[in-house]
Amino acid sequence: MSTSSRSEEASPAGRPVVFLLDEHGTVRRCGGAVTDLLGLGAGEIEGRPWSEVCAVEPSPGDGPDGPGDRQRSLVLRHRDGTPVEADAEVVPLPPGGPSGRLVLLTAAGPRGARTHAVLRGVFAQEAAGLVVDAPGPGGRVLLSPAFFGLDQPLGGDPWEGRLEDVLEADDAARLDACLRRVRETGEPFADPTVPARGRGLPGRERIVAVSAFPLEDHRDGTHGAAALLVDVTGRNADQRELTLLHASARRLGRSLDVTGAAQEVVRLLVEEGFADLACVDLTDPVRHGGDAGTFVPGTPLHRVAVASEDGSWPSDIHQLGDRVRARDVESEAIGGGGTAVVPDLALLRRRLDSDPERVRLLFPAEAASALFVPLFARGHVLGVLSAWRREGRTPYGDGDVPQVDAIASRTALSLDSARRYTRERRTVEELQRSLLPPPVSRTTAARSSGVLVPAGSAEGSGGSWFDVIRLSGARTAFVVGRVAGHGVHAAGAMGRLRSAVQTLADVDLPPDELLGHLNDLVTRMGGDEVHRPASFSGSLSAATCLYASYDPVTGLCRMATAGHPAPLLARRSTGGVTRVDVRPGPPLGSGDHQPFEAAQLSLEPGDVLAFHSGPSDAAPSDDAGDLRLVAESARAAAADDEPLEDVTGRLLHQLRARPRAEDLTLLLARVDRLPEEDFACWKLPADPDQVVRVRGLVTSQLARWGLEEASFTTELIVSELVTNAIRYAGGPIGVRLVKDERLICEVSDPSQSQPHLRRARLSDEGGRGLFLVAQMTDRWGSRYTPEGKTIWTEQTLAPPEAPPP
Template identity: 45%
Template structure:
């Protein structure tokens, strides 16, 4: 009987063979309303009729085959539709429902045709039972293969999305630049996720952190990228300001912070996507069909909006794509926020740094100087490098360069505090080693005052004093690179360009902040016109070059240094820093001058009060030789008071020295370390008014100590026309 049933089913299949397309159409009518995705998705709709006809043919082939033969393969179109369902994010349960409904409809149609071939109800009953068995076997086997194709495509999509997430984490936020970070986001997401990506930021979000506001609707197109040349999908250009219409989906997304998945239905194009009819035609011609709107949100601030658009990619965005876009944008938002915060902090630190550094090159009588400061070009940020030129008594000058460990506002503020401390210590004329010892104490106190979160404060410093009278340079280093000295050739040698650059042998003490370790002052004489080059380590060392090579390049440049110190600075920076420096750089170049001996008058005095009158005559004669007779009266009073104090309270030997430079300086030295001080004399006191008188007659006065005693000095302003003419050789 089984053979008869098989024969009857074969006859039934041959009877239905010419009606394959008709049966397929009837089945699709049955599915109408049950599976809207079959008609709403253009790609699925294009395959549906063909796939249904292939299923009908495969089932009829199965009815015609004899028992024991291999079943027909699942139609290729069925596997393609399974993959399309996976790509569109349609649940697999809906795909299986379509299969059940479709095959049930096919069984019903075949069963309806059976009575037309026989009136044997027993045969019809047996054939129906066999149809159900064969049909369910076919449904089970084809469903398994289609679901396998669906899952394979789904796994492939997940792998692509994981790969995209991985690429985004590696390639977005590689720099601390807002615009570049936005560009990285568009580059990553247009590779295989979207056909157009735009990034809009609020103008307020581009400036100070914490000022981004959804109510400030003006945005700026920071970056955009398309798979097509010149971004024909967008009317805006990078850097252009714009605002979305009130009540539009982008505005609602920004106001609520919720992402939006928008599908473009037919020819309908929202005004916020196509503000003009001509642009709407362009978008329709491109086939734009879906858009994702994802707000950029970081640390409680809404920074802007990212749009993802698809037109060339046939698969529209789905909910999984929206989640993926949100994850990528969330990471990008943190990077953009970090970048803008870094930019703000860097600009603030740089402004602070430049404010704390000397505004202009200070004209000094002892040296001619030029300087440069370059902030780091890397993400490390502004550091604590500084330089300074400080006038001292006796026509001397202090040259300073230092480097605070670390970067950012803290380093810049610490630099300002240390520079102020150096100037305060320089004002009391400390020797280099004593100054660094006091500065070391300052750093240690700062360490105690600061919280552990701010890190340990440390710094290096080089402090040098140059005396144009003796041409002696005294310096000490606290963990800092020694200066480079360029001396002129002696008379009869080559021209100036043959000067030799050499590293002065300076004992390098410990960095500031360690405490308890000594610093040492080194002294050496410099020929007139020598160059002193002080700098931080950022000038000569980086990741690709060691210090020795950097010093060699520096020496090569200095051996042929031009007369212009400004040009010398430029040549050094060009040779040593062709690109952005990896660390801050402070550079100070000074050319020494020597004071004309005719503008220095010195006399040794006996420790006898009678020597005071001789000191006054000596001062009067010196002023007459310099053409400064009008200063004789006040100068004699100053000399009389200072020499009297030295003889009365100091120790021999006593010396008087007059120095004519930008001011007239009167110095009296003795071997005592006790410093005088002003006091308020009472009405009937016979003494105590001398230093008060000196202070009233001079611009400034003070005391400096040295190993052999002390020097009391006082400076007077020169009369009009009595400036620096012929003072220096």
């Protein structure tokens, strides 16, 4: 067999063989395809002198121990005695460890030469690199010099050193951990995106695809590890751009809150690696849902969203919530609509260091490059999107502009939609609030405070309402309800229902009768809604309402409900909170003509009634929490005399802490009693002689109150009303005089007939009594009672005279 044929046959694939020689030329370790090349096992070769392995004794300068070239051809001795030609690569072991040589052999001939050429070619590549990690001191490895930006040795030989000498510390540690894992487990490993920033190329990002595999021999398993690195920076950048654009299409536009939409885009830019720092500054009108207006130099902006790669926002620039004013140059750039690219912030900072405010606006100390993108929508500037990259990252350039412009365009449309939605929602809330009474009401009967807790969206607003109505006889009515539907139409329907309740309250009907008339009215109105378009989202049908009236003289509260939940009652004397036991009737306009039932309870001064607009069927799990907060607030309000507006203010803050599907109205009322010295009551038989007596009683009472100037008018009113009661109704007759903010006179009789005011003719002898009463009073009227009716009048009291100086 010829030498060449032996070499081709022994190693048909040109697989390498590795020999480790000590300083005396003795083979200490060998591995690879040694059996295929020489027909001997590793155990038969290790420990033998290198001269016994070679068939032809090399000259002193040509052997592996000599000082000759690192690449040469050798003739080895096969087991059967035939010579084997091989190409040899001789590499001295690195200093600091054992002395010796590493000899890499491949069979000579076309295949062996080709294998050797492939290895040289791999080590000489710039787009692909090879790292060979074999156990040894100092963590030194063999590297492809061209790939790592090193001076390439003669012939493209590998460079021997440490990973941290050629890569940034974090990247070197990551790649070293990969090689160590392969070396320890013996299992290959692959990662398509590994950072590999070179120390010789500062500021340049580089991403490599790593394919690591073990180096083994047949005797003791894993001997080392190698990794093939392929530069995929460009491909990875394209993929990141597609990923970012896809994420922007998926994430932007989901929020209908202006601040939420701004926060989403800065989070997107940071999480997807496009920026290390990002913020959005918006004009004040846009932030509040108004029109953008014209952007001029000095237009104030508000920093509404920030995001940072490490979670901390730099302290040397404007913070979240700060007001920002762009200077002339920046304002003109923003108004021009073009994206401003600053690839080198350090250069620009040196030019602007004399203007600290401008530096605070544009330049975080840790940033190296920046992009400033105006947010345009419908021809108006909504604000500015700013992004920064730190040192060590590829600076922003013109190639980033199309990508950030696409994201800014989506962001601007999202912000504009959120702005328009905010304006619509605010319109609904303002309309709803304008149809509600003042939040704080003070009467002799009670102190009350009401709040509107808006829904999380415009679709959930517009249906809840409350009211506080002054009734005759120093009494007060508390009303709370909800109409079906949402939005502007529901707010309008709520206003119609509130007006209807106020009109019926003026008739001074008992709560159950009032709801009966209200139900009839809503039923008639429901016939008109059949012809309205489907988009009409407010309806009086199925509306709920609770009506309660409280008398501070007797301390009695009567209430009835049409499908509305009962209020909570917090007792000052016991500190307990209970639900008022009132039987609910059907909702208004439901077609159920079942009569409403009234409940009556006695209240003491300081007791608190907590009315609410009812649990929401859309979010029953939240209702328990809402009612628990309402109960705690009612208990706190009943415990002391803290102003109710403070209590409801805290409650509003708690209820607005989480979004809700529907709005909610709350009304807290702390009741009081009229002091006994401020009212007087008399029972009279149906006897004309009692008219003179009652006039005397009234005069005496007014004198005790110091209201002598009202005696003549009040005597005339009482005598006229008592005379009419004796003449037309019979007895017993009740007379009640109340000193409140006004002087109230009430005459009760057992008749259910209503008096009517009429203008008497000149020839009539009677019929002028009620006309005179109406002329002498500010208000008068009558109300039905279970025992008959009560006619009442109110007179304005003269303000007390100021004491002399």
